[in-house]
Amino acid sequence: MRLSKFIQDHMEEILSDWESVAQTYPPAGKTLNQAALRDDAENLLRAIALDMETAQSPTQQAVAGDAATQLSC
Numbered sequence: 001m002r003l004s005k006f007i008q009d010h011m012e013e014i015l016s017d018w019e020s021v022a023q024t025y026p027p028a029g030k031t032l033n034q035a036a037l038r039d040d041a042e043n044l045l046r047a048i049a050l051d052m053e054t055a056q057s058p059t060q061q062a063v064a065g066d067a068a069t070q071l072s073c
Helices: 003-009 011-022 034-038 041-053 058-072
Strands: none
Touching (some): 003 011, 003 041, 011 034, 034 041
């Protein structure tokens, strides 16, 4: 299964887990309600999944590969 499809298919579970983890980080996690904790998380996950499904040009692939190589050093 592609990661983008996994994110889309398991969005509610991911958001629920995010909410649980966020509640452990004081002070905001302890004082914010569910809507505030989820804030833009769903939109961010949808954007990430869409970006994963979007084809990259050869130049974009080369730049991403160079960045990944630099991060692994």
